[in-house]
Amino acid sequence: MPGENLTRLEAQQRAEILNVHRYQVHLDVSEDSKYFSSDTTIEFDAKAGSSTFIDAITHQVSLIELNGEVLDNALSDGVRISLPNLQTSNRLRIKAVGIYSNTGEGLHKFVDPVDGEVYLYTQFEVPDSRRMFPVFEQPDLKAVFEFSVTAPKGWKVISNSPTPEPSTVSDTLARWDFAPTPRISSYITALIAGPYSQWNDSLVSLSGKVIPLGVFCRSSLAEFMDPDYIFEKTKQGFAYFEKAFDFPYPFEKYDQLWVPDFNAGAMENAGAVTFTESYLFRSAVTDATKERRVVTILHELAHMWFGDLVTMRWWNDLWLNESFAEYASTLATADATEWDQAWTTFASLEKNWAYRQDQLPSTHPIVAQINDLEDVQVNFDGITYAKGASVLKQLVAWVGQEPFLRGVASYFKKHQWQNTELKDLLVELERESGRDLSSWSKLWLETAGVNTLKPIIETDSSGLVTSFKVEQTAIAEHPTIRPHRMGIGYFNLAEGKLVREHAVEVDIDGPLTEIAVLNGTKRPDFVLLNDQDLAYAKVRLDEPSRLVALGNLSSIEDSLARTLVWTAAWDATRDGEAPARDFIDLVLNHIGPETESTTILTLLRQLVTTGNLYVAQHTRSESLEKIASGLISLAETAPAGSDSQLQFVKFVPQFARTKAHQDWMRSLLNGSKTLAGFTVDQDVRWELVSGLTINGVFGESEIAEELERDNTANGQKFAAAARAAIPTPENKRATWDLLVGTEQYSNTLVNSASLAFGRVNDLSLLGQYLDEYHQTALDIWTRFSYKIAEYLLINLYPVQLASAELAAATKALIETEEVSSRPALRRILVENLAGVERALVAQRADR
Template sequence: MPGENLTRVEAQERAALIRTHSYDVTLDLTRGSETFLSTTTVRFSAEAGASTFIDAITRTVHSVTLNGAELDPAQVSDGVRIQLDGLAAENELTVVADAIYTNTGEGLHRFVDPVDGEVYLYSQFEVPDSRRMFAVFEQPDLKAEFTFTVTAPAHWVVVSNSPTPQPVDAGDDAKTWSFPATSRISSYITALIAGPYDSVHSELTSSDGRTIPLGVYTRKSLSEYLDADYIFDKTREGFAFYEEKFDYAYPFEKYDQLFVPEFNAGAMENAGAVTFTETYVFRSKVTDAIKERRVVTILHELAHMWFGDLVTMKWWNDLWLNESFAEYASTLATAEATEWTEAWTTFAAMEKSWAYKQDQLPSTHPIVATINDLEDVQVNFDGITYAKGASVLKQLVAWVGQDDFLAGVAKYFKKHEHSNTELRDLLVELEATSGRDLTDWAAKWLETAGVNTLRPEIAVDADGTITSFAVLQTAAADYPTIRPHRLAIGFYNLVDGALVREHRLELDVDGERTEVAELVGQKRPALVLLNDDDLAYAKIRLDEDSLAVAIEHLAKIESPLARSLVWGAAWDATRDAETPASDYVRLVLGNIATETESTTIRTTLSQLALAAGSYVAPERQQATAEEAASALWALAQQAEAGSDAQFQFVKFFAALASTDEHLAAIAALRDGSTTLPGLTVDTDLAWELLIALVAGGAAGQDEIAAALAADNTANGAQFAAQASASIPTLEGKQAAWDSVFATDSAPNAIVRYTGLGFQRAADKSVLAAFVAPYFEALQGVWESRSYKIAEYLVAGMYPAPLANAELRDATRAWLDANQEPAALRRLVVENLAGVERAIAAQERDAQ
């Protein structure tokens, strides 16, 4: 990573000197497995006589020609940048270089399918990695037209941002594809996907009457599982929704969606050529939560075609706005344009819980973060960027009104099409359509960090009539901002066995105390729910009486969204060590059986596992985990046949299983001697059950090898890596450690899955041996690995399950001794925060 950074000051200076016009990029992908030939001709204006540089991460630069003059590559290139001096008013630069394929999911990623030996390529350029494929002024505000010409094996398919042309013969069993120029876009949303992909095609009619070709692509060995028709249906629903709400026709010529292997993210918004993780191609049964998340992701990336691709931020400090808008818009579209009508419940259960967690870390930051360089972007690409930003946009929509918000967005697209903007450009349009001055709102919500907590304060007389009602607002000591909130208060009572809302009040809350006179004189309900409908971004607490009702009757709350808010409030109080983790475990096990929303189940069971394994007092953790696993197995046996709940109870039972009885049940389920009505133990579930057996010491390398032989696929290899790393012995953990630290050849997906297995340990003491080696390795990893691989190692191989004072103290000691680099420190600080929170929760549980 050293030497590859770019500072904001450098970007501003470069943007002041030059204006880019066009790139002609010619790539030869037939030259072997390590490098490809990249020839770039870029045309740009400049301040005459000025000097600047172009970005190009290369193995070898063969030639650099500036305005007809040959420059000595040895003098002007260091493998990361090429220095350009004595520029003319109009310039033409040609760079010929060998660029490097990666296996890290950054730049041009190369993957070999173990099923058939076929090679598949795809690009991933956000944030700074188009420079790994061609020479480029790598910053979002230097937009240009891009023309790609690609020579590749004749049997391949080649896809880019522009419509795919008919290829011409290039000899030696190769063909050349010459793509038409793109519109003016930023380099990070250019794309190249190449290989023998299978595809399905369709089309739709845009609101301006154009026919938009649609394509869905996946590897040949996965194509039998591709449900293209459903993906096309959701895409059409998204197109219709966005074109109406944005009042702007789709801005590109075609729309391809490509599911690619070993992808680091959920998806990437390349203009007209969106890439997705191929885990969204379902070869085995998945939860409804995953099915819904795929729809949200499809609509998230589609929203980016307008917000991010058509109009792009000037610098990465506004990356949050790109991602937050797409997350908000995709949830809105999912709820209003698809069958997933409870999308806002999903948002509350998953996105907001992520946001609250991220916002309480020592590394939290304002939504509008200070981004001094590319490393700042990488570490701030987080739950604040996505989830808190989207939550705050939802609050803004409640503040200004949805119709006025969308009208302002539509004006923003028209005014700034094909250009770059800053946050203020959007706020100007929202102020114009809503009539609200957003200066104070933006300062308090976007320029400060931390999450507020809201509590009701209720007084009643002898017959239960409310005599006073106030909303109290507090802030963390380190982030003391008190903010304005638009929220609703719901009154819930038991009616015919259900807890239903009988009154709702929407109001503005500001200051440390907000009196709510409108509720005085009403009968106190069974349950008072602050932030009903989840308009505001804030942690909520239930008053004592409401909490007792919620715990007793949580399953009877009629509204899925209200249930999600109560689940969330209970978890927040547990994480904050206000209530014992053991109480949360009992709450979950007593109420989860009747929960209907898949994402709420998934989130809640994940939190159950963390509470049982790390937040309960250490002396009770083993017994609690055993109790939880046994309860989940009982729930799985009692659940509706073939239901999503049954499936999730089995999966989380496997994740928590530890006793001989548990392992025997899992082995029987896996080999078919025990069955559950409606449950099929398919390929992926069989792997999860095997991993549970390995982690419990009831299976080992022989069983892993047999399973991999039966599933010799990329998915199989990843599961096998996780299983091997789950072996619960010191020797097993050491082998997993060596497989990612002692060699740098493992691809990104294998590194990530190895971390998942490494952290799995029923007897956590086996991980104690890795505390010192972990800290000894950190600086070397950061210096020698790509950012994403380093992140996977720093986070995934941290022995977090120990969650004890020894790990805390060792982490603090490393931080005291290592003040740089800041990006690495942040990852370690976040690791430490998890341990400190666990210790605090353990101490509370022990009281």
């Protein structure tokens, strides 16, 4: 992996030398189970007499021909090809053999266990188009790409340009010759090929063009595709973005493809967006997942403008792509689809992610310092996506939505098909809003950390406010005090409901801000800072409001206000300011009536962390039993067939540990127990099988029986997890050796099995892996691809053993020269350690 790195300095130097015009890439994916061939011709200008290199991760190079001269193949080291003595105009031809991936990086190959069919797709962001063809792999060397592909007849072959009619090569093979793309970056080029099922539609763009729409998935999953709904959301997104951005869709067609073994949620390949198959629903899914799919569809569509049409010059402005797409997709989801509570979802999911990431030692400014490709790999994080989007929301509240969108529209018009930096966007926003954004940019984009806001309220004997102040604090490591635009809500109890009766929107700045407009008002039962969630900041409740919230949280009518109170309670628990067991009680007492699916999902995930890490060790077993029993009770009393019923059932196996819990899961699985309106479908079956396996009730024979019932890619993923969870020392050893000592598993199976490895009721099963993890971490990093190493190093870390001993071992590893010289590896370990240290603080508070 270190040999595959590219530094920012190298990229800058190469960009000063080169102007790349065109790639003509022929791929043959017809012949071998392990390898494919490429024949690539690149036309580019250069400074005469200069030398550089082209990126090409290959198995073999058979031809390097530069300006008609055949060069020595030894100029290739398998990662780069040196290019000496360039002319003003150059023509480079390289013939090479590449290796299919099973890690979701580069050109990934998947064999469907259902029917044996082969499926290919690419995933190139950040640096992996070089795994398919030789390329100057950096976003600012845009070019025109012209692909041709030889593949089996009967396959669907999709790329960035519209799919042409294939020409016959032989009785079994055909060739697809795609038209040239517009001038784009290499990381958004794409190839998807195989016997995919396809559905078609079209729309008329703002430009007057007819834009063909395509939806694709594996044929064995075709029955689960809902193309009409996908097309409907896509058309709503097109109409919204074309109007908001005042710029027509910039490509010739728009295909959306659901592909196997995908590492991310989706990828914004120009005109050929790929999605994880988790967004194909073969079993009942929560409304949270359904809504997230819509947000993801619109996120990737927003990228067609922000990222694909206009692209960052280097990866330090990656946030411009991701934060904007995250903000714009939530805006469009709330305004243009039936998911009109999308900002509540954003507050529950995205902002919690951002706050968590921003409190890690590895936090960084939104505009991150990206020195090389390893830096950017680990910056697909809660800062780049969620904090950036939260800060954009705050900016929009400050400058106004219409000026903001006018500035964005001007940015697209001025910089179409080019590369930009942050300053280019700020110029347009300043022009349209009349605001000087230099100070805002410095405080919000160039510093790290999250502020905490707390109300300080004084009243007279009649309950009238005599002083209302907002205190703003920051931690010593990130001491910046920032300006905030935010709401303050007054809520009172009325007929069993906590109802907003008064609200103001104010500017907060400095350590202490007087809110004079509230002087003389009647102090309400409950005060909420950041009402409407405009600001990016942690919020604390004053003591009278906290007590009212504890008893009445579920009676808050406004879903966004309710989510903000949930978040405040969680922040206090994570920060060790409130006992973990209080949070468990709060959730079990108030989650039942919660209406927002994503809020429920977020709370259940927080219960997993609280029960396993934050509760004091001497009460942990008791607390986990309490959560499991509480969720069983909630599942049995939830409305029949409801979203909450489904979520409660699926989370019981995360906590189950008593004979009563085991009997409940087993009876639900075998059908001797039923819940009104609830279907135990295949995915629920697997959750119950895993829970029973962790409890030692089920073993290999039951897992094999369930896999025979569901021998699909999804079934294999669940089976790998269940096997990894078998609670015996022998099985933990075999699983560890399989994951760390071999490369048998694909990326999906590695992730599933390594996540399940640490799911134990008996922590002694993990004891020996405390030392072994630290002894093998460096070897994992150097032997595996980035994504596989990341899965293993995060998922196998024995955080469940949170202790001073674990913290000391991780600190010692971080301080070694081998780790400190590898920033991306160091960051993963630093974040692992931070989880342990936070758990120890929370455990002390819970005593």
